[in-house]
Amino acid sequence: MPADVLRAEIGKGLRVQLAHPIGHVVTLLISTVMYLGLQFVLGQGELRQDLLPPTLVAIGVQYAGLVMVADLIEEKRAGTFAQSRMSPAPPWLPMLGRLITASLFGLAVAAVAALVPMLLARIAVPLRWAALLPAVLLMINALAFTFLLAALALVSPMIGALQSLFTSLVLLLNGSFLPLNLYPDWLAATARLLPTTLGVEALTQTLFEDRTLAEVWAGGALPWLLAHTLALVAVAGLLFARNHRRALESS
Template sequence: MSSTVSTAGASRVYVPPTARWRLTPRSGLAVLGAEVRKGLTTQLAHPIAHLVMVAFTATVYLGLQYVMGQGQIQRDLVPQTLIGISGYWLLQFASMVMVADLVSEKRGGTFAAAQMAPAPMWLVMGGRLITASIMGVVVAVVATLVPMLVMGVTIPLRWAALVPYALVLVNVLAFTFMLAAFALSSPMIGVLQTMLTSMVILMNGAVLPLSFFPDWLAVVARLLPTTIGVEATTKVLFQDKSLSDIWSDGTLPWLIAYTAALALLGWWIFVRNHRKALAEGRLGQY
């Protein structure tokens, strides 16, 4: 709404600041930057908690390997399973950051207040996804290095592996966004997140490589986030496959299609739940 203000015989139209805001590359980057700074400041306010979680998750991984090895860790399987566990850590911490912040803001009423900002909600959520990806990548890298140093093993480096692993990250962010979409309407989002991420750690190659699974279980495992990306990455790193090889055998096309489908599904659920919560006035409560 605008109003006319008279000054010294002249008049000018007053336009509220929110009405003057326009989405441009500069203003969009400013919104993203503000969201990322806010998110990182919140997360880094308690660094000890993150260090404890990294130590705990690294210990859990080594414990799982000890159990699966029936009293000893199979060192030849550690490099492959580290690819799987790093994908799980990406998912676990990225979704924890995204969902926990959203639930906290909903309960505090600040998420509902954010709807009055001129910036579109998809841009705000994009900034939160960037924060989630930064925290997820940092934790995954550190938590992967710890078992490598403890066990004295290495992961071979091949530049081609960055392509499928980058898609693992996109896959994780798409699934994280879908969890955030469910968080808009479901008070059980914590239970849902725990259940789904627990299935991922058991079936994405973090405990045993996918090649050890029965055929029917491998098919089920590939329906979970990160699994196909971990499989493609391990083929490049440990089977000397090229990108053309994993394209020809269908792994890379399925990874791209799965990631795109997951991103579209998460976007659709978020738009649907966001509109429904706005219409029912439930953005500040469950």
């Protein structure tokens, strides 16, 4: 039964991740120190309250990719990847289970990583209903990016370096360190082509600029976010199907 396969994959992933908590703790510590340290440098010796809230919203969307890609790399190295042939379930179903597992840990680490700066720097993030749709689209966009990295991990021996490169590029430009409106126009336009940038922009407009969904749509951030997310989901799905077939043939 597909539901049994999905449940088993999620259970396996949770047990594996909970058995090695030190990696998540180290990632949490490094991420928090890097974020606060860079904001201290950008603020020239202080934590600026005008920069902290929007950048804090952007910083917590990348962790799931680390978990999922690392899991695939270890399985390929152990020679157990071809065991997916033994299941009658479609190949994307176990991957969906891994994505859910990675997302759960990603959300947990992101929540803690956001809570520490909020308490230390007294950052207030308002809650508004208008932010719900951009937040959902941002999450789907980030998960599609994670799935894209996982698809690359199936066939690329350099996925570790590629993942670090892609993730660092996204973090530098998606608003995690500086709000997008502080970038030069050409760099802001380039950044909007990357995963999560448009989602962060639409989300911060609803949260911190008090814009309605109609205003965000009229400004272009929301329709472009929707189009970007659909395109990224399609590309990630097609690439995964192709690379999964190639990985099984070479196993």
